[in-house]
Amino acid sequence: MTRNLNFARSFGQICLTGFAAVYAFPLYLIVSLALKTEAEGARAPFALPSSLFSGNFARAWQTSATSGNASLAPAFGNSILITAVGVVLLVVTGALGGYVLARRKSRLADWLFVLFLIGLTVPQQLGIVPLFQLARGLGLVGSAGGMILIYAGLLAPLTIFLYTTFIRALPTDYEEAALMDGASRLRVFWDVVMPLVRPVTATVVVIQGIHIWNDFFTPVIFLLGSGQQTLPVAIFSLVGEYATAWGPIFAGVVIASAPAMAVFVFLQRHVVRGFSGGIK
Amino acid sequence: MSRITLSRVGKRYDNGHVAVRSIDLTIETGEFMVLVGPSGCGKTTLLRMIAGLEEVTSGSIQIGERDVTRVPPQARDIAMVFQNYALYPHMSVRENLGYALKVRGVAKAEAKTRIETVAGMLGLERLLDRRPNQLSGGQRQRVAIGRAIVREPAVFLMDEPLSNLDAKLRVGMRGELARLHNRLAVTTVYVTHDQVEAMTLGHRVAVMRDGEIMQVGPPEDLYRRPRNLFVAAFIGAPAINLVEARLEADGLSFAGWRIACPLPPGLGDAGRRVIVGIRPEAFEAAEFAPPGLPRLDITAEIVEAQGADSYVGFTLDAPRVEAEQIAAAAEGNDAALISEARARFMARVTPKRRVAPGETLALALDASALLFFDPDGGEALGQA
Numbered sequence: 001m002t003r004n005l006n007f008a009r010s011f012g013q014i015c016l017t018g019f020a021a022v023y024a025f026p027l028y029l030i031v032s033l034a035l036k037t038e039a040e041g042a043r044a045p046f047a048l049p050s051s052l053f054s055g056n057f058a059r060a061w062q063t064s065a066t067s068g069n070a071s072l073a074p075a076f077g078n079s080i081l082i083t084a085v086g087v088v089l090l091v092v093t094g095a096l097g098g099y100v101l102a103r104r105k106s107r108l109a110d111w112l113f114v115l116f117l118i119g120l121t122v123p124q125q126l127g128i129v130p131l132f133q134l135a136r137g138l139g140l141v142g143s144a145g146g147m148i149l150i151y152a153g154l155l156a157p158l159t160i161f162l163y164t165t166f167i168r169a170l171p172t173d174y175e176e177a178a179l180m181d182g183a184s185r186l187r188v189f190w191d192v193v194m195p196l197v198r199p200v201t202a203t204v205v206v207i208q209g210i211h212i213w214n215d216f217f218t219p220v221i222f223l224l225g226s227g228q229q230t231l232p233v234a235i236f237s238l239v240g241e242y243a244t245a246w247g248p249i250f251a252g253v254v255i256a257s258a259p260a261m262a263v264f265v266f267l268q269r270h271v272v273r274g275f276s277g278g279i280k
Numbered sequence: 281m282s283r284i285t286l287s288r289v290g291k292r293y294d295n296g297h298v299a300v301r302s303i304d305l306t307i308e309t310g311e312f313m314v315l316v317g318p319s320g321c322g323k324t325t326l327l328r329m330i331a332g333l334e335e336v337t338s339g340s341i342q343i344g345e346r347d348v349t350r351v352p353p354q355a356r357d358i359a360m361v362f363q364n365y366a367l368y369p370h371m372s373v374r375e376n377l378g379y380a381l382k383v384r385g386v387a388k389a390e391a392k393t394r395i396e397t398v399a400g401m402l403g404l405e406r407l408l409d410r411r412p413n414q415l416s417g418g419q420r421q422r423v424a425i426g427r428a429i430v431r432e433p434a435v436f437l438m439d440e441p442l443s444n445l446d447a448k449l450r451v452g453m454r455g456e457l458a459r460l461h462n463r464l465a466v467t468t469v470y471v472t473h474d475q476v477e478a479m480t481l482g483h484r485v486a487v488m489r490d491g492e493i494m495q496v497g498p499p500e501d502l503y504r505r506p507r508n509l510f511v512a513a514f515i516g517a518p519a520i521n522l523v524e525a526r527l528e529a530d531g532l533s534f535a536g537w538r539i540a541c542p543l544p545p546g547l548g549d550a551g552r553r554v555i556v557g558i559r560p561e562a563f564e565a566a567e568f569a570p571p572g573l574p575r576l577d578i579t580a581e582i583v584e585a586q587g588a589d590s591y592v593g594f595t596l597d598a599p600r601v602e603a604e605q606i607a608a609a610a611e612g613n614d615a616a617l618i619s620e621a622r623a624r625f626m627a628r629v630t631p632k633r634r635v636a637p638g639e640t641l642a643l644a645l646d647a648s649a650l651l652f653f654d655p656d657g658g659e660a661l662g663q664a
Contacts, residue, residue: 173366176333181380181431182354191379195370 030257034250041247056251060238072252074227075234080259082144082219082230083212086151090159090208091201093152098163098197099189103172113164119157125217132221142226150222155208166200167193202270210260231256282434282467283309284330288339291325291491299325301491302339310465312458314482316472318514318608322491323471324439330469331437332356343434359428360437364444365420367412373399373423374408380431398430401460418449425457429464436468442477454480475515479503487511489608503559505651509658512557512651513609518591521625522601524655525556531574531647532556535598535623539574541647544662554661555601557651560591563627565635569644576643578627583635590631592641596623 033041034056035049061072101113131150132141140146174196178188194201216232223229229237235252264271284307291300300322307313315323328334330341332353340349348356359380367376374395381391399405402422412420421441428436441457442450458481461468472478478485479499486496487510495507499515506512512520525534529550531541547554566575582593600623627643635641652661 171364171366173362173364174368176331176353177360177362177366177368177427178379178383179333179353180331180358180360181427182383183379184354187383192368195368198370 030250030253033246034254036247038245038247053247056247057255060248060252060255072231072234072238072255075229075231076255078144078228079213079231079256082147082151083209086148086155086212087205087209089148089152090155091204094156094159094163094204095194095197095201096189097156097160098167099193101160101164102167103175113160116157116160116164120161124154128218128221135222141222142228144228147219147222147228147230150218151212154218155211159204159208162200162203163197166197170196199270199273202267202273206264206267206271209263213256213260282344283307283342284435284467284469285342286326286330286339287342289326289329289336289341290338291322291329291334292337299491300329303491303493305486305493305496307467307469309467312461312468312470312481312483314470314472314478314485315488316475316478316482316485316514317488317494319473321488323473323488325491326488327437327439327469327471330435331358331360357434358437359431359433359435361424361428361439361441363440365412365424365441367420367423367427369412372409372411373404373415376412376423377404377408377426377430380427384431394430394432398426401429402426417445418453421445421453425460429460434467436466438468438470440472441470443472443474450477457481476517479515485515487514505660505663506557507660507663509555509557509606509653510609512653512660513606516559518560518626519609520651521558521560521623521627522555522606522653523558523596523598523623523625524601525554527552527554532650535596537576539645539647541574541650544652547652547662553655555653555655555658557653558625558645559649559651560626560628562646562649563629563643564646565629565633566642566644568630568633569646573644574647576645578625578641578643580635580637580639580641581624583637585631588631589628590633590635592627592629592635592643594625594627596625598623600624 029046032047032049033045035052035054037053037055040050040053101109101116135141135146135150138146140149170193174192175188178192179185183191214232215230216236219230219233223233231252235249235256238249238252284305286303286305288302288304289300290298290302292298303326305313315326317323325334329336332348332351336349340347342348343356343358368379371379377395377398378391381394386394395408396405399408402425404419404422404426407415407419407423412423415423421444424441438457442453445453454477461481470477470481479502482499484497485499485502487494487502489510495502495511502511502515506515509522513522523534525532527543527547527550528538531539531543532554533539534556564573566573578592578594580592580594584591584593600621629635629641629643633641653659654661
């Protein structure tokens, strides 16, 4: 019996390791090619690098892409700016909105929540043309500020949904205790509710942050030709010029992936709590 | 002055449910008022209305000379202790105690002094840097009380603050709460469903049922002179013994016994049916009772020896009193777990008289302690 159990467990572990290897292989390929010279990459693409070559990173970071004036360095800055400000805006508006929707007992609040739920189900691409026309009319196209506002709107439904459902599950006693302690509603939100919803905030930061950071489709439409492009668009531009030079391209991918992975590793514990639990 | 005056206070929810019905109650400055009643009687709703956490749909609430009916909770100068303590989980004990002071802009040095004074008073000095999840139930309770005290408010509200503690700790904390109130003398409204807590803590106790106050008065009054069957059945542990009796020219008769005793005036004529209430301590083993008291011979069914007292349970040859008021009261103290057709009594006897189950025992009855109720409305009879 015990023997069968051990065999089943070992077999399961082997299968899982196999799956993990399949998923990890592209990551290995990207990092390994980013650390090889072009010659070595062409000769032995799947082998481990014979030595750690950093030239690809320097080339990707500094060299102009798209036959012109953009390299990864300014795109990196744009991505950081748009992602950071976009996520902060989403957290502030989403938490405030979610708090009101969770705590206000009115039909209007219920309907607004349903409206956000509908927003979750509608594909973004469906509304992109009218949204582009609206953004152009408001002068939001081609600027980082406009891009941030567009993200804050597009990603609001999921953010509001996460905050509302989490806050609904929180007991109201903490807020009532703070009211009795003399705090205003806004202060209750800031001092008591925000710390309690930290797991959701971590979830929003990771999910929405990675979404904005990796998004290719929206900035291509709203930022193209503006010189404000983000990392995914800039890396795509590299493909045109270095079609055969995979080293700098993969170095760019590594540069682009590193911050998102770091954030995820740092916050993953909170993210799991955000999805699974409340306050203990 | 922090007298609380409730004038025709009512609460009706949007769905039409009436939780509190036109309550008039004055709680004097420094008084410890307990609101007690079975689940769903409206006591917590009334407390939350005083706190400002629940909207008052009719009537008004005054604290001192100020009408606070529409004043938000943060402007009422009230502190509240919640049933589950509601300590901020992300703050240390020190921060929990100091939060109200911080919000009110109390100078840091003064806040520090007040926090340390309260921590000293409640034995929390060594716990100041801990988080609530690192505290035991009793310690959390102290912090919750400390958080209320540190503000020096005009009124304390307490919503079943001891209900999450184990029985032994609850008894200890009850004593501490009483001592604390004697020391601070702040007007306090305390909600509980535990009538022992109500009787031991309250200067006055308001017994509530279905959103109304059935009776308000000192605990002794509620116990000795309940205004109706509900109060009689709710107050007292073990519960009052009730049986239907018939008035006679020289006393009363019930369950085949005839008790010759003087009856209070105003009960009515001989032949009238009444419900008679007998507290367990109105009985005593006949050989230890003063001579001349009426005697009843009973067969002991259960014996509960509790050290200082022994309780003897026995069944009467009379039907159980079926009154809606008694059922409502029993819901509160879990007395009626088993449905019995015949009336069951509990008598307190001195532990010097050892009683075995099945033994026949002569009980003396102090007839001056009998209570009488109208079988129709449940109102008390023969009380001045």
